[in-house]
Amino acid sequence: MTLAEELHFGRTAQRLRLSPAAVSQSIAKQERRIGARLFDRSSRQVRLTPLGRQFRDDVRAIPGSLRRSLDRAALTASGKVAVLRVGMIGDNAYDLGPYWNAFRSLHPSWELSVRRSSFADPFAPLRRGDIDVLIARLPVEESDLTVGPVVCAEPMVAMMAAGHTLAGDGKVSLEVFGDRGLFGAGTPLPEYWEDAYMPFATPSGRPVERRHTVMACEEVPAIVATSDAIDITSAHVARYGARPDLTYLPVSDAPPLRWALVWHTESETEPVRALARVVRDLGTFSE
Secondary structure (H helix, E strand, O other), X not given: OHHHHHOOHHHHHHHHOOOHHHHHHHHHHHHHHHOOOOEEEOOOOEEEOHHHHXXXXXXXXXXXXXXHHHHHHHHHHHOOOEEEEEEEOOOOOOOOHHHHHHHHHHOOOXXXXXXXXXXXXXXXXXXXXXXXXXXXXXXXXXXXXXXXXXXXXXXXXXXXXXXXXXXXXXXXXXXXXXHHOEEEEOOOOOHHHHHHHOOOEOOOOOEOOEEEEEOOHHHHHHHHHOOOOOEEEEHHHHHHOOXXXXXXXXXXXXXXXXXXXXXXXXXXXXXXHHHHHHXXXXXXXXX
């Protein structure tokens, strides 16, 4: 399952704390037992075969079910009766403290766990059952997901090196990305979702190229700080990611970015509904 997510033996080995050879031997053993290849390998890429995709989909629910069983056992042992696992793509958990405090105050017998969630394949943790609710940027247009109340709204900013030629301008327009491009995700994202945050075209219709590809948001600051690249990001990143080698400028013509609670419709629980009520009662946090 880890190799099916990463499609890279080195990264899989790193996550599992194994050697690449051990991962390769384990996969080969599974393929011999099944009698067919699960992955196509070349010197440049690793891809799931059609059988590999079927096998992945069939066993995907097993780890989540096991984790939930372990979680329930741990809850019982600690005297808790339910757990709410919140995934956050953004890094502003501190801003949302009033929601966490209100939820815990209203439901002292429930456990609240807030964790980081990757922007790569953003809705997969909900569908796998790894988390119960995701704080995701809007729009979210997935038929199996419910979009709840808006948690926070914030402006968009441009990230660039402190000595960048644009750093003294005070603000930038989305049009600059038609000249300089943007970063792109190393894994496919829903096109409508990517376009709302990292537009494929400027307001005047000029295409915006993807000039750098990254697998994680954490890769971007180092590239920006040491090159002429610029990127667009959330205003809270400017507060929590302040560095002497980076500058953040407002994007004058970008619409505000809104983050909302999102959950898998068929997996809705009372703790999920309770958090939605807390957000509605307290209102949206705005910068």
